[in-house]
Each structure stands twice: as C-alpha cells, then as structure tokens.
Amino acid sequence: MGLFVILAAVLWGAGVLAGAPYRARFAMIGALYGGILVALLVLPEGNALRTGIGGTPGEWLVAGGAVVLIWLYSRALSALKARHKSKAPVQAGPGAFSGAELQRYARHIVLRELGGPGQRKLKQAQVLVVGAGGLGSPALLYLAAAGVGVVGVIDADKVDIANLQRQVIHRDQDIGTPKVFSAARAMGAQNPNVVVRPYHRRLSEPDAQELIAGYDLVLDGTDNADTRYLVNRACVAAGVPLVSGALSQWEGQISVFDPARGGPCYQCAFPEAAAPHLTPACAEAGVLGPLPGVIGTMMAVEAVKVIAGAGAPMLGTMLIYDALYGQTRSFRVKRRQGCPVCGHMA
Numbered sequence: 001m002g003l004f005v006i007l008a009a010v011l012w013g014a015g016v017l018a019g020a021p022y023r024a025r026f027a028m029i030g031a032l033y034g035g036i037l038v039a040l041l042v043l044p045e046g047n048a049l050r051t052g053i054g055g056t057p058g059e060w061l062v063a064g065g066a067v068v069l070i071w072l073y074s075r076a077l078s079a080l081k082a083r084h085k086s087k088a089p090v091q092a093g094p095g096a097f098s099g100a101e102l103q104r105y106a107r108h109i110v111l112r113e114l115g116g117p118g119q120r121k122l123k124q125a126q127v128l129v130v131g132a133g134g135l136g137s138p139a140l141l142y143l144a145a146a147g148v149g150v151v152g153v154i155d156a157d158k159v160d161i162a163n164l165q166r167q168v169i170h171r172d173q174d175i176g177t178p179k180v181f182s183a184a185r186a187m188g189a190q191n192p193n194v195v196v197r198p199y200h201r202r203l204s205e206p207d208a209q210e211l212i213a214g215y216d217l218v219l220d221g222t223d224n225a226d227t228r229y230l231v232n233r234a235c236v237a238a239g240v241p242l243v244s245g246a247l248s249q250w251e252g253q254i255s256v257f258d259p260a261r262g263g264p265c266y267q268c269a270f271p272e273a274a275a276p277h278l279t280p281a282c283a284e285a286g287v288l289g290p291l292p293g294v295i296g297t298m299m300a301v302e303a304v305k306v307i308a309g310a311g312a313p314m315l316g317t318m319l320i321y322d323a324l325y326g327q328t329r330s331f332r333v334k335r336r337q338g339c340p341v342c343g344h345m346a
Contacts, residue, residue: 097123101193105147118308119147123193125307126150128215130203130231132179133157134292135221135245135299137169142300143219144187144194148307151187152215154199155179166289203227213238217306219299220244221292225273232257232266236342242266243302245295249285250324252295255333256302256315259342263315268336291323 097105097119108114108122127148129136132155143151159167159174159182167179174182180198187196203211212218212234220231220242228244235242241258244266259265298319305313319330337343 101147104191104193108146113310114304114308118310121308122147122304123149125217126152126215127217127219127303127307128152128154128212129219129221130154130227131221131223132167132169132183133163133221133223134166134247134287135296136183136219137167138293138296139219139221139245139299139303140183140187141169141190142297143303144191144196146300146304147191148194148303150195150197152197152199152211153180153183154201154203154211155183156200156202166287166292168293203230205230208234209237212240215240217303218242219303221296221299223247228266229273233341236260236265236345241306243299243306245299247287247291247295250288250291250322252291252321252323253318254295254298254302254314254321255318256306256313258315259335259345261315262335264333264335265339265342267341268339269318269333271336271339288323291321294321294323 101123102109105119108119109116111118125148127143127150129140129143129151132140132153136153136155140151140153155178157179159170159177159179161172161175163170163179164172164175169186170177170179170182171186174185178198178200180200184196184198187194199211208230212231218231218235218240220228222228222231223246232242232244234240235257236259239260241256241261242265243254243256245252245254255269257263257266257269259268302313305311314330316333317330318333319328321328335342
C-alpha cells in the first residue's frame with residue numbers, strides 16, 4: 001500500500017498546484033483507489049502489477065471502508081458545528097428564564113400552587129424591605145433565593161458586632177459597613193439574577209410615599225414605632241400590600257395588611273403606639289438570636305404568596321409565635337371604622 005500512498009500524495013500535490021478544488025482532488029484519489037481494486041480483482045495471482053500493488057482485495061476494501069467512515073464522521077462533525085454557529089443567540093424577553101434559572105427555581109416550578117406562572121410573577125416583582133436588621137436579614141436572603149426580580153432595601157444603620165448574633169445576612173468582616181451594602185453583597189452572592197437597590201438612609205415622611213409607590217410589595221421589619229406607622233400610611237396611600245413583622249425577647253408576630261383588597265391596615269390593629277417602657281428595644285430587653293429567622297422567613301413566605309397569588313396570605317390575620325414554649329396563636333384583625341389611615345376607603 002506504500003505505492004498507493006505515494007501516488008495519492010503526488011495526485012493531491014498536483015491538484016494543489018493546478019488549483020483544483022477539494023472534490024476534484026478527492027475524485028482523482030478515488031479513481032486511483034478504484035483502479036487498484038479492479039486490478040486486484042481482474043489480474044491473476046502472481047502478476048507483477050498485482051504483486052507490486054500488494055495486499056488482497058479484502059484488505060483494500062477494509063482500508064477504503066475505514067477511510068470512508070472517517071470522512072463521514074468529519075462531515076457530520078462539521079455539520080453540527082455549522083448548525084451550532086448558525087443559531088442566533090436567544091434574547092430573553094420579560095419574564096423569560098435562562099436554562100440556569102430553570103434549574104435554580106426547579107423546586108418552585110414543580111409546586112402546583114406556583115409553577116412557571118408564579119415563578120414568572122416573582123421575577124417580574126419589585127419588593128421593598130424596610131430594615132436590614134434581624135427580620136430583614138432572612139427575608140432579604142429568601143427573597144433573593146426565591147428569584148424576586150428587584151429587591152430594594154432601606155436602612156440608615158451600619159453593621160455592629162452586636163448585630164451578628166441574629167442578623168445573619170451580615171458577616172464579621174462587614175462591621176462598620178452600611179447594612180444595605182452588606183446585605184446587597186450577600187444577596188448578589190446568593191443569586192446574581194436579582195437586582196438589589198440599596199438605600200442608605202432613614203425612611204422619611206417626604207419621600208416615603210414616592211419610594212413605596214415604585215414597588216409592588218413592602219416588608220417592614222423595623223423596630224421603630226414611628227417608622228412602622230409611616231410605612232403603613234405610605235403603603236395605604238400607594239395601594240401597596242404590607243407584610244409586617246415584629247419581635248420582643250422570645251415572641252414574634254406577623255401579619256399582612258392591605259386595605260385596598262379588603263383587609264385592615266397596621267393602624268387598625270394598633271391605633272396608637274405602645275408606651276416606650278412597654279416595648280423596650282432589643283438592646284434593653286434582649287432577643288433570642290434564631291427568633292428573627294423564624295419570623296423573617298415567614299415574612300418571605302407571605303411575600304411569595306402575595307406576589308404569586310398562591311394559597312391564602314395572612315390578610316386580616318395576626319400570628320403570634322412564642323419561641324420559649326413552642327406555641328403559636330392567631331386572631332383576626334378587622335378594619336376599624338374611623339381609622340385615620342384607611343377609614344376613608346370603602
């Protein structure tokens with residue numbers, strides 16, 4: 001077969017010099033191969049030309065078949081590469097999911113009450129969390145993990161070492177960093193698909209309504225009574241649902257307030273702020289470290305339900321959790337006639 005290889009190389013080189021296309025060069029080599037096969041089949045054994053060619057017809061057929069298979073494989077591979085290159089990149093439209101997102105949210109998508117439509121609502125939602133402390137920490141992490149498209153977080157404080165016992169979104173290296181930026185980093189690390197809007201300032205009367213009106217839902221995890229009433233007023237004015245949580249030592253509470261959908265507002269449940277000595281701050285009264293995790297996570301659950309329209313959110317229901325004795329109790333909260341915030345609503 002050495003003679004065939006030499007002759008094939010000569011033919012190929014001659015074709016290159018003559019500028020012959022690939023197909024013509026392969027055709028010349030194929031004709032040479034065919035001539036050799038004919039010679040081996042026609043010429044008698046012992047013939048000088050047959051002896052010079054060498055090999056048997058069967059060996060040449062096997063060699064030719066191997067070359068054909070290799071050629072077919074290379075052609076198929078080239079076709080696949082060309083097909084892949086020809087595919088235009090898919091532009092994800094509003095609410096569309098990438099392959100990675102479908103895998104990330106697969107456990108949501110298989111839930112009958114959520115499914116693809118519910119997950120799409122989460123991706124398109126914009127949620128504001130007031131406070132990046134004990135309640136905001138788990139709520140923010142789970143909103144990011146759940147795939148809420150835009151999460152705003154407003155807080156004027158910086159991370160302090162005393163926060164780390166319960167505010168799990170922050171780390172030791174974050175001490176001295178504004179909480180909103182620490183939280184934004186943690187959320188981005190958890191889910192890079194989520195857009196985080198940090199507001200390093202205190203929520204104030206002049207901008208509260210304008211800020212809240214730009215969101216679909218608000219979670220309030222502050223420990224300041226004035227801010228709670230301010231958030232409630234702004235939510236009612238903008239028609240935005242409010243998920244509210246609170247903590248005290250071993251107890252936590254959570255409810256959903258939404259007068260626009262027939263529920264009460266926060267001031268219906270608490271017409272007046274409690275006296276300061278009845279609601280001491282965490283620094284004075286203390287708070288169980290895991291307790292904010294329980295209530296803050298429940299706030300994220302309620303947020304997902306409200307956004308996706310799943311199940312029955314705790315609208316008009318307040319749940320109290322007593323961690324010390326492992327007990328829960330709930331009671332109805334009704335719209336209050338004459339409420340200065342939502343009493344004018346039908």
